[in-house]
Amino acid sequence: MSTALTTMQAAALQAPQSATEMEAQYNALYRLAEACSRSKMVPKQYQGNPDDAFVAILLGAEIGVSPMQAMQGIATINGRPSAYGDLILAICQSHPRYVRHEITFDAEAGLATCTMHRQGIDGVVFGDPQTFSFADAERAGLAGKAGTWQQFTKDMLIARAVGRAARRTFADALRGLVIREEAQDSTSKPAPAPVQTKTSKVKAALGAKRQQAPVKPSPVDVETVKPEPATDPHTQHVLDEIASAASNEELVRAGALAGHLEGDARDAARVAYKARLRELEAQPKPTGPAPSNGQTDHEKAIAAARTITTNEGYVAWWAYIQPLLSQGSKADRDGLLALAEQIERDVKEET
Numbered sequence: 001m002s003t004a005l006t007t008m009q010a011a012a013l014q015a016p017q018s019a020t021e022m023e024a025q026y027n028a029l030y031r032l033a034e035a036c037s038r039s040k041m042v043p044k045q046y047q048g049n050p051d052d053a054f055v056a057i058l059l060g061a062e063i064g065v066s067p068m069q070a071m072q073g074i075a076t077i078n079g080r081p082s083a084y085g086d087l088i089l090a091i092c093q094s095h096p097r098y099v100r101h102e103i104t105f106d107a108e109a110g111l112a113t114c115t116m117h118r119q120g121i122d123g124v125v126f127g128d129p130q131t132f133s134f135a136d137a138e139r140a141g142l143a144g145k146a147g148t149w150q151q152f153t154k155d156m157l158i159a160r161a162v163g164r165a166a167r168r169t170f171a172d173a174l175r176g177l178v179i180r181e182e183a184q185d186s187t188s189k190p191a192p193a194p195v196q197t198k199t200s201k202v203k204a205a206l207g208a209k210r211q212q213a214p215v216k217p218s219p220v221d222v223e224t225v226k227p228e229p230a231t232d233p234h235t236q237h238v239l240d241e242i243a244s245a246a247s248n249e250e251l252v253r254a255g256a257l258a259g260h261l262e263g264d265a266r267d268a269a270r271v272a273y274k275a276r277l278r279e280l281e282a283q284p285k286p287t288g289p290a291p292s293n294g295q296t297d298h299e300k301a302i303a304a305a306r307t308i309t310t311n312e313g314y315v316a317w318w319a320y321i322q323p324l325l326s327q328g329s330k331a332d333r334d335g336l337l338a339l340a341e342q343i344e345r346d347v348k349e350e351t
Contacts, residue, residue, distance in 0.1 A: 030054050032067060041253070041307070042071050043237060056081075062175055063091055075180050075234075082183035084234060085159050091177075092116060092170045099125050101165070105158060110134030112157040116169035128168055132160035142185055151264060156181055180234075235265045242272045248320045251276055252304050255316025266312070273316065297324055298332040305339055314343050 033054035036042050046053040053071060059081055060070025073087030083091075092098055099117040106113075110133055117127035134157065137143040142156075149156050163179035238261060241254035255273050301321045308314050321336055 029057055033057055036067065036071065040250075042068075044240075045076075046071050052076075059177075063173065063177060064094065065091065075183075077180065077183040080178075080183055082178050082180040084180050085162055088162065088166050088174070088177070088179050091173050092166050095170055095173045098170070099127075101127075103158060103162065105154060107154075110157070112154070112161040114158070114161040114165040116165045118169055128165070130161055130164035130168055132157050132164060136160075140185070145185075148181075155262070235261060235268070238265075238269055239272050242269065242276050245276055245280070248277075248280060251280065252313070252317050252320045253307055255313055257313075277319070296328070296332075298328050298336060301336060302339060305343060308343055317343070 030050065034050040036057075037046055037048055037050040037053045040047065042053070046056065056070045056074050057067045059074060060067060065073070065087070069087065069090075073084050073090075074081050075084065076082075089101070092101070095118065097119040099119055101114065101116045104113045105111070111131055112133070113129055113131045115127045115129040117125055119125050134143060134153070137149070137153075137157065137160075142149050143153075144150060159179060159181040163182050166179070167174060238254065238257045241257060242251065245251035245254050251273065255269075261269055301317075301324055304320065305317060308317055318340060321340070324336060325333055327333075
């Protein structure tokens, strides 16, 4: 399916074409963008915004990624499109002349190195090591910068080295697209005032609680001592999705997004996930007959399983289906258990 969509995208950008053909192809892509913008499975910046979704799909066509990959992996920083590091790597790895890449980090020297290897037209494999050090960050005025540079210095140094290596070796694939961290750092605008989201209010409340005189800690108190969540846009998007989940099904989908986070950011997402799960479990259950939307609870669980791509998402989904394993027919229960075993095997193979 995604291959067919990418082919359709690429066809829309080919020239020469008659005006009628071009209009028909672009109309088809816009209808696709409209459909995606009505879904809750796309980032919030594209929900109800078909124009931005359409532009993201067109940009994705130029770099050879599917519509969903484009909307999930492309971020707009100060009006300039950029890509998350994992998408930059994926574009390089899908290049027909890609051979391999290596990433190293010297903690003592504060030096990140990335080498991309590709095959030249003469068949010779070459690679040019690219580095980014803490000294480079200091010269650029990035060291100690509030936000991710303070919280995830190592990850930011590695991201900059990857960005340099990708542009140097696979400029023909990226076509000017830069890594998100670089686009974010290149702005000279002052940092915007923090937005009062649900998660920021929760963090503020937890911070005030930790300043009070210590009492005998409860299990909840022990969990909230974990590091503060990062404030970079991708992590904040995951935390907002978790905080705004109105049902266990929505929470499972939000939990699947947390599987792409690392380190302290993933810990923060786990804390937020558990807190929201307790809130949902504490909500009063409806006493009347549940409204019918054409799906049973077991069917909803099976549908939610289609979004699982990481171990984190599988763990969240497994917690979601626990009540269902004691409900419904034996066939429904056995079906969920068999599906859980299959997903667990698939996730282990991917990792």
